[in-house]
Amino acid sequence: MQILVVEDEAGISELICLNLRHAGWEPVSVSSAEAAQRQVREALPALALVDWMLPGMSGPSLVRHWRTEERTRPLPVLMLTARAEEADLVAGLEAGADDYLTKPFSTRELVARIRALLRRAAPQSLQEGVQLGPLRLDPGQRQLFWTAAGNTRELRIGPSEFRLLHFFMTHPGRVYSRNQLLDHVWGDHVFIEERTVDVHVKRLRGVLSIVQADAALETVRGAGYRMHVPGMPAASVP
Ligand code: CA
Secondary structure: OEEEEEOOOHHHHHHHHHHHHHOOOEEEEEOOHHHHHHHHHHOOOOEEEEEOOOOOOOHHHHHHHHHHOOOOOOOOEEEEEOOOOHHHHHHHHHHOOOEEEEOOOOHHHHHHHHHHHHHHHOHHHOOOOEEEOOEEEEOOOOEEEEEEOOEEEEEOOOHHHHHHHHHHHHOOOOEEOHHHHHHHHHOOOOOOOHHHHHHHHHHHHHHHHOOOOHHHEEEEOOOEEEEOOOOOOHHHOO
16 A cells, blocks of 8 residues: 655655555655655555655645645645644644644654554555454455354455455445546556446455345446445445
């Protein structure tokens, strides 16, 4: 999972990237807002760390710009700042940062803040187990279980269907277009046709049909797909 690091001080950037890699993420480092824009156009990261003071466009201006565009609006942003003044922090949050960290910060705190942000913004990107009704998905072991009447059975599932189901289970009750699913599940700017999504949805329904749960994955005409809690009416989605 990619994390974009926008920081012009090479030493700090290297330290951050080292710690991100250690935590299992894939850092992509750039040293200006302009380079960050180019990078984000190529591939949307899971999260961005943005330093306040940058040569050229400032960190808050970059974040403000991201918030005006549909594609980058949901991008979780953690702002890094040497400015501990409350007014500055408020300005950073007003620009659209989700959280901030004041320099110097501990790398443990940095990793903890990133985890917290990702948990809120992109729960499917964490390796935590997910439960939805009788379905339980374990991303670490890449296993899917179904429990009913006290019996648990493992369902065999392909890697793409697993990722797709992981996304659906962490975002139940919301409709996603094929294009959005491509972005979230396959990564954006991946050149896959939209109908590929239909193929994987069909396979996923095949897996769920083994336990008569295929109706939990609803086709919303003209819009896309939506996941319900298996075996429950649509209104009971949390
Ligand atoms: Ca700086």
